[in-house]
Amino acid sequence: MKTVTITLANPPELYLEGQNITPDNFAGKKAAEIATLDVWEGKLKSPLGKYFTVEGEGGATAADTKIVLRGDCTRVKRIGQQMTAGEIVVEGNADMYIGGWMKGGKIHVKGNVDSFCGIGMEGGELIIDGNAGHHLGSSPRGEWRGMQGGLIRVAGDAGNDTATFINGGTIIIGGNADIHVSTHGEGGTVIIKGDAKGRVGGQMVKGDIFVYGTIEYPLPGFQLVGEVEQEVDGATARFAHYIGDLGERHPVSRGKTVYANIYTRL
Amino acid sequence: MGELIIKNGFVFDPLQEIKGDRMDIGIKDGRIVETSALSSPKTIDAAGMAVMAGGVDVHSHVVGPKVNVGRLFRPEDKLFKSPLKRCDRMEMGFSVPSTFKTGYDYARMGYVFVNEAAMPPLHSPHVHEEIRDTPIIDNAAMPVFGNNWFTLEYLKNNEIENNAAYTAWLLRATRGFAIKVVNPGGTEAWGWGLNCESIHDPVPYFDITPAKIITGLIETNEFLGLPHSMHLHCNNLGNPGNYVDALDSFKLAEGYTAKNTFGRDQVLHMTHVQFSSYGGDSWRNIDSQTKEIMDYVNAHDNITIDIGQVTLDETTTMTADGPFEHHLRSLNNLKWANTDVELETAAGIVPYIYSPNVKVSTIQWAIGLELALYSNDLMRTFITTDHPNAGPFIRYPRVIKWLMSRAARDETMKTFKWLDRTIESTTIDSIDRELTLYEIAQMTRAGPAKALGISNIYGGLAPGMDANVAIYALNPEDMPSDPDMIENAFSRCAYLVKDGIVTVRDGEVVAEPAKRTVWVDVKVPENAQVQRDIYEHFLRHYSVGVENYQLFEANLHNPRVIEVDSTQ
Amino acid sequence: MAKKIENVGCPFCGVCCDDLVVTVSDDGKKILEVENSCIIGSTVFHRAMSERHTLPRLRQPDGTFKEISYDEAIDYTAKVLHNAKKPLIYGFGSTNCEGMAAAAKVAEQAGAVLDNCASICHGSSFLAIFDNGYPSCTLGEVKNRADVIVYWGANPAHAHPRHMSRYSIFPRGFFTGKGHKGRKIIVIDPRHTDTAQVADIHLQVQQGHDYDLFDAFRTVVRGHDIPDVVAGVKKEQIIEAVDIMKKARFGTIFYGMGLCHSDGRNHNVDIAISLTRDLNDFTKWTIMAMRGHYNITGPGAVWSWQYGFPYCLDLTKRDIAHMNPGETSSVDLAMREEVDAFINIGTDAAAHFPIEPVKRLRKHPWITIDPHPNMATEISDLHIPVGIVGVEVPGIVYRMDNVPIQYRNVIEPPEGVPSDEELFERIYERLCELEAEDAAREPAKAAPEGARAGE
Ligand code: SF4
Ligand SMILES: [Zn+2]
Ligand SMILES: [Zn+2]
Numbered sequence A: 001m002k003t004v005t006i007t008l009a010n011p012p013e014l015y016l017e018g019q020n021i022t023p024d025n026f027a028g029k030k031a032a033e034i035a036t037l038d039v040w041e042g043k044l045k046s047p048l049g050k051y052f053t054v055e056g057e058g059g060a061t062a063a064d065t066k067i068v069l070r071g072d073c074t075r076v077k078r079i080g081q082q083m084t085a086g087e088i089v090v091e092g093n094a095d096m097y098i099g100g101w102m103k104g105g106k107i108h109v110k111g112n113v114d115s116f117c118g119i120g121m122e123g124g125e126l127i128i129d130g131n132a133g134h135h136l137g138s139s140p141r142g143e144w145r146g147m148q149g150g151l152i153r154v155a156g157d158a159g160n161d162t163a164t165f166i167n168g169g170t171i172i173i174g175g176n177a178d179i180h181v182s183t184h185g186e187g188g189t190v191i192i193k194g195d196a197k198g199r200v201g202g203q204m205v206k207g208d209i210f211v212y213g214t215i216e217y218p219l220p221g222f223q224l225v226g227e228v229e230q231e232v233d234g235a236t237a238r239f240a241h242y243i244g245d246l247g248e249r250h251p252v253s254r255g256k257t258v259y260a261n262i263y264t265r266l
Numbered sequence B: 001m002g003e004l005i006i007k008n009g010f011v012f013d014p015l016q017e018i019k020g021d022r023m024d025i026g027i028k029d030g031r032i033v034e035t036s037a038l039s040s041p042k043t044i045d046a047a048g049m050a051v052m053a054g055g056v057d058v059h060s061h062v063v064g065p066k067v068n069v070g071r072l073f074r075p076e077d078k079l080f081k082s083p084l085k086r087c088d089r090m091e092m093g094f095s096v097p098s099t100f101k102t103g104y105d106y107a108r109m110g111y112v113f114v115n116e117a118a119m120p121p122l123h124s125p126h127v128h129e130e131i132r133d134t135p136i137i138d139n140a141a142m143p144v145f146g147n148n149w150f151t152l153e154y155l156k157n158n159e160i161e162n163n164a165a166y167t168a169w170l171l172r173a174t175r176g177f178a179i180k181v182v183n184p185g186g187t188e189a190w191g192w193g194l195n196c197e198s199i200h201d202p203v204p205y206f207d208i209t210p211a212k213i214i215t216g217l218i219e220t221n222e223f224l225g226l227p228h229s230m231h232l233h234c235n236n237l238g239n240p241g242n243y244v245d246a247l248d249s250f251k252l253a254e255g256y257t258a259k260n261t262f263g264r265d266q267v268l269h270m271t272h273v274q275f276s277s278y279g280g281d282s283w284r285n286i287d288s289q290t291k292e293i294m295d296y297v298n299a300h301d302n303i304t305i306d307i308g309q310v311t312l313d314e315t316t317t318m319t320a321d322g323p324f325e326h327h328l329r330s331l332n333n334l335k336w337a338n339t340d341v342e343l344e345t346a347a348g349i350v351p352y353i354y355s356p357n358v359k360v361s362t363i364q365w366a367i368g369l370e371l372a373l374y375s376n377d378l379m380r381t382f383i384t385t386d387h388p389n390a391g392p393f394i395r396y397p398r399v400i401k402w403l404m405s406r407a408a409r410d411e412t413m414k415t416f417k418w419l420d421r422t423i424e425s426t427t428i429d430s431i432d433r434e435l436t437l438y439e440i441a442q443m444t445r446a447g448p449a450k451a452l453g454i455s456n457i458y459g460g461l462a463p464g465m466d467a468n469v470a471i472y473a474l475n476p477e478d479m480p481s482d483p484d485m486i487e488n489a490f491s492r493c494a495y496l497v498k499d500g501i502v503t504v505r506d507g508e509v510v511a512e513p514a515k516r517t518v519w520v521d522v523k524v525p526e527n528a529q530v531q532r533d534i535y536e537h538f539l540r541h542y543s544v545g546v547e548n549y550q551l552f553e554a555n556l557h558n559p560r561v562i563e564v565d566s567t568q
Numbered sequence C: 001m002a003k004k005i006e007n008v009g010c011p012f013c014g015v016c017c018d019d020l021v022v023t024v025s026d027d028g029k030k031i032l033e034v035e036n037s038c039i040i041g042s043t044v045f046h047r048a049m050s051e052r053h054t055l056p057r058l059r060q061p062d063g064t065f066k067e068i069s070y071d072e073a074i075d076y077t078a079k080v081l082h083n084a085k086k087p088l089i090y091g092f093g094s095t096n097c098e099g100m101a102a103a104a105k106v107a108e109q110a111g112a113v114l115d116n117c118a119s120i121c122h123g124s125s126f127l128a129i130f131d132n133g134y135p136s137c138t139l140g141e142v143k144n145r146a147d148v149i150v151y152w153g154a155n156p157a158h159a160h161p162r163h164m165s166r167y168s169i170f171p172r173g174f175f176t177g178k179g180h181k182g183r184k185i186i187v188i189d190p191r192h193t194d195t196a197q198v199a200d201i202h203l204q205v206q207q208g209h210d211y212d213l214f215d216a217f218r219t220v221v222r223g224h225d226i227p228d229v230v231a232g233v234k235k236e237q238i239i240e241a242v243d244i245m246k247k248a249r250f251g252t253i254f255y256g257m258g259l260c261h262s263d264g265r266n267h268n269v270d271i272a273i274s275l276t277r278d279l280n281d282f283t284k285w286t287i288m289a290m291r292g293h294y295n296i297t298g299p300g301a302v303w304s305w306q307y308g309f310p311y312c313l314d315l316t317k318r319d320i321a322h323m324n325p326g327e328t329s330s331v332d333l334a335m336r337e338e339v340d341a342f343i344n345i346g347t348d349a350a351a352h353f354p355i356e357p358v359k360r361l362r363k364h365p366w367i368t369i370d371p372h373p374n375m376a377t378e379i380s381d382l383h384i385p386v387g388i389v390g391v392e393v394p395g396i397v398y399r400m401d402n403v404p405i406q407y408r409n410v411i412e413p414p415e416g417v418p419s420d421e422e423l424f425e426r427i428y429e430r431l432c433e434l435e436a437e438d439a440a441r442e443p444a445k446a447a448p449e450g451a452r453a454g455e
Helices: B065-072 B099-108 B121-132 B149-156 B160-174 B186-192 B210-224 B243-251 B290-299 B322-332 B359-373 B393-404 B406-413 B419-425 B437-452 B483-491 B528-540 C039-047 C070-083 C097-110 C123-132 C139-145 C163-168 C210-221 C235-247 C266-279 C297-307 C330-335 C355-361 C375-379 C420-437
Strands: A002-008 A038-041 A044-047 A052-056 A065-070 A087-090 A106-109 A125-128 A151-154 A170-173 A186-192 A196-198 A206-211 A215-217 A223-232 A235-244 A260-265 B003-013 B018-028 B031-033 B042-045 B050-053 B055-060 B111-119 B138-143 B180-182 B230-233 B268-270 B303-306 B314-319 B336-341 B345-353 B469-472 B495-498 B501-505 B517-523 B559-565 C003-008 C020-024 C031-035 C057-059 C065-067 C087-091 C113-116 C133-137 C148-152 C184-188 C201-203 C250-255 C284-289 C341-345 C366-369 C382-384 C395-398 C404-407
Touching: A223 A260, B003 B437, B003 B469, B003 B495, B018 B050, B018 B437, B050 B055, B050 B437, B055 B437, B065 B121, B065 B314, B065 B336, B065 B345, B065 C297, B099 B111, B099 B393, B099 B495, B099 B501, B099 C297, B111 B121, B111 B180, B111 B437, B121 B138, B121 B160, B121 C297, B121 C395, B121 C404, B138 B160, B149 B160, B149 B210, B149 B528, B160 B210, B160 B517, B160 B528, B180 B210, B186 B322, B186 B345, B186 C139, B186 C284, B210 B230, B243 B268, B243 B290, B290 B359, B303 B437, B314 B322, B322 B336, B322 B345, B345 C133, B359 B393, B359 B406, B359 B419, B393 B406, B393 B437, B393 B483, B406 B419, B406 B483, C031 C039, C057 C070, C070 C097, C070 C341, C070 C366, C070 C382, C070 C420, C087 C097, C087 C330, C097 C113, C097 C297, C097 C395, C097 C420, C113 C297, C113 C330, C123 C133, C123 C266, C133 C139, C133 C266, C139 C163, C139 C250, C139 C284, C148 C235, C163 C250, C184 C235, C201 C235, C210 C235, C210 C266, C250 C266, C266 C284, C297 C395, C330 C355, C366 C375
Parallel strands: A002 A065, A065 A087, A087 A106, A106 A125, A125 A151, A151 A170, A170 A186, A186 A206, A196 A215, A206 A260, B003 B042, B003 B050, B055 B111, B111 B138, B138 B517, B180 B230, B230 B268, B268 B303, B336 C133, B517 B559, C087 C113, C087 C341, C133 C284, C148 C184, C148 C250, C184 C201, C250 C284, C341 C366, C366 C382
Antiparallel strands: A002 A052, A038 A044, A223 A235, A235 A260, B003 B018, B018 B031, B050 B469, B314 B345, B336 B345, B469 B495, B495 B501, C003 C020, C020 C031, C057 C065, C057 C382, C395 C404
16 A cells, blocks of 8 residues: 655645545555645635645555645545545544545544534545534435445544434444434434434434433433343443334334334443 | 528428438528528538437426426435536536526537426416526426316306416416416315326316316317417326326317417327326336327327336426325325415425336336337327426437337346336337437427427428527438437537527537527407406415516516417 | 505515505605505615615725725625635525526626525525425415414514414415414414414423424324423323314414524424425425515525525536535634635625624625615625615515515616616626636637527
């Protein structure tokens, strides 16, 4: 695997849109070529080299390419958008949409990320050491086919609207989640190691949510059906098991109605 | 000045029965002329290419409130699906394109006239605002009548003359083009969450059947002598076993003949017949009944149809058939928009995915093609996708490819998950027929223009007609062996001349000639009764005043009026 | 002789009454009387007579305003748009659709973000519509058919004075000859509003917990049990309300800012839409947003047909439009300092935005286009006065139920004062000149061949 290190030397006045910062786009390119890829600051389209210094070169394929971002990328959006393979490491923070519509590969952000990260994700891994903003792993506006697969792991807290319309894949939040988790969900798993504020599983058809702490305002459409022992993220624990959202439609599979499940740690 | 000559092309003009003759077409001041009338024309070399009149679309949902809800509520129809800007304005959307994209894409396919399939009269100012923003193509729009309270009340009492006077008033009030009927009676029933599932199901509270609405509107149409015929989306659409309802509706036209001065022969245009040609009694055993349908259509020349071809895309369904859309949303559980329009109509909108992996979708695909392939008269059988209901209009070239090439059909069928079941439930696999360029010209310009009653202006290349000419890079003497080349040629015409102006070259828009709004103004005798009824309903039941309901002249854009005098 | 003008539309709230009668003076210059409107409606007409400027005003280095010509103001505005990396054009609460279409042309050419007041008001409705649809109807349907009316988080008695009398509670329609007597009214609101006074049932939902209450309604609709109290409302009351709703022949839920502005915003509307869907399995139900300004529905319509998005349009890429509220919404852009120029049109952003985004926007050029002075004009670098739509300028507006209403003007704008549409068309032309001066990046399009008929 070859490594390209790009360092934000001249930060933008506004924000940068860096959807070209992916192993797919860097693969097979030398530093000088990478520096010519487009980035946008508002309506201004410029070569990446205007803002970043570029060292190293891409591997033969995306899978052979690792990108390291240095400097303060708090105002760089869309890093790793639609990437299919390879690796990205962000040494600090990143802005919105990191890992959006990601299909494969791995992104590791050592700081915090803003909203809409991992939206429309289909595969791969998105690891955030800090906190995430709103709409983590959600579906883009109007899209009923939300997260399809892959793993998102946030060590800190997440904002509201996590995993809207989730269909598959796993989201693990080390801290707390704000309101709305897996709203309209129809599959997939969300694990919250801390507390959830409320509206967990609203309008949810199918899928699983685990909450280790408390749900401050549980929804009336979820009903306690028993206790279970489950292995979650490598550790086994006992949970209270709720099904719902009883206000929502539910498919019938082999004569049995399929509900969404919420498990809260006992 | 303003002269063009299109030289050496193979000309297909079914209105003049020109079948691929090598001819020159003269254009002067926006009209077709004899080449001898030209003094120093610019030349377009069309050697080795097919020359046709600009395309005419008989039925497409392109402007107006429900189309716009379809745009508004589907941001995902734009995401990663919109082409980059290459004309004056951005072009957004796939299944429900922006107005700009609509105009540009139709032009790229060589079309010049598009008939908006359903205008809720109360929303006519909206329709005309969108028409203004749809570049290049001329538009007409059909107000819906089949669930209109005035219409229901007049027809219940057999008051054809009153209904005709009201119809004339509404056409003028909305600057409309023809009488559109969608799920007659059923959409009014939808006001209560109900439906009329057959033509004999009475309309709640109105004491009239769909059958009577249909015949009453045929009579009204011929009483007025409108350019187009009554245009019907029939009852029980989209349900297994509904070919019976389509036949029942067709039969209502028996005994009626067209009375008009516009060269139209039919009294009933039945739209998107694909959605009404289903046998079986459930989604499990649904099958094709196109043979029954087309035997009837072939034998009755007072009927025209369009096919409503399923294109196997993710699209957006939208119709004034409110109960149908409600039913659809219970099948696919996707988002559902609905607007019931006071005294007039309703509309429903639901995204829909026609997938080659779904049996019903592939059966529907076969049914649409069978309708065309079983037709004995392609001057009465038109290509549509009921855009965007069965697929977006940008797929017309693909539909043409399927119709012109058995190999193309086979290629597509190879992708079907339920190929055997599809073949069992349809007859598509037994059909070898491949349509010719002449037949395609019948289905896409000459036929629709004749049926719309505008074949003196559009759809042909006779001197005096609008200089709308589409040139496709297809040589009838040397058709490409790869059917995809047919699709490419019809997607991006070599040239479109609209109103005498070279508008598209090599598939790209190079000019934006002003577009028109085509409407029908009917002169009827003064009718005090109808004036009173209008006054009453607006006073008591409408939520807007009658003076504000009628389109202001300032909100009508570049009009072309077709005048009809029914007092003669 | 004074002149009476009938069928005049009211340019104030989303009820869009079109039955006003306005009396103007002989010379057609003064408005003497406004009939049929509510009090706030008539104010708009009377205010036309006062506080008008007839020339643009440009801020001077000493902080005062100096009057400049329209040409100068247009040049200034075009240059601000041209030079900014990411200008924001926001507002459109009070203009016609023609103005909105012209502004979009400018935004597209300038590479701007284009947004309207829905962004801070009913935008959450759009998000819900994107996700869940919108089973609705026109207001005449409600009048003619509805026997159950729900006002959820809406107080029309104050915000939409003639809503209840024209369309919902009181009118007698075709199937509703008994008027109010034949209708059941349910009001769901944490407050004891004036609207709640006329309700048969008033459920006092705990502030911020509408979503939970909707979930309870839906759960009961599907025949499941719920806790004894949800969001401060007793189970029996919920069951009673659901029962009335299921037995309706035709029902409408009107919802207002109470839903769009409490926690979860769009989800409150979204689940209200889900409830409406559910009820349509039993009988007929519709839902409608109580949109505020008379034509705030307009930009959503116009920009949807032009770009497919109703608000928060990021046109900065110039070849494709992008929308994502939360990112491309005005307040978020301002808070994150993503924009570097601001055009405030037909609204008072200084009054309606929270203070922090106003401060951040104020670091950059700020131009306000509005008939009257307001808080925004007074902190602007440039104020461009325009004609008042519905009073001095005619045009199409969209009522809260998406019905287009053709508005008239009753008087002419002050001499030389353009409409929003004219102003934006001129800004567009100037912008194109600036772009042309900027160097020809692409070869010009070939001139069209041939000529049109009659030319
Ligand atoms: S209700 Fe609204 S639109 Fe009607 S008169 Fe009052 S302010 Fe004007
Ligand atoms: Zn139809
Ligand atoms: Zn149709």
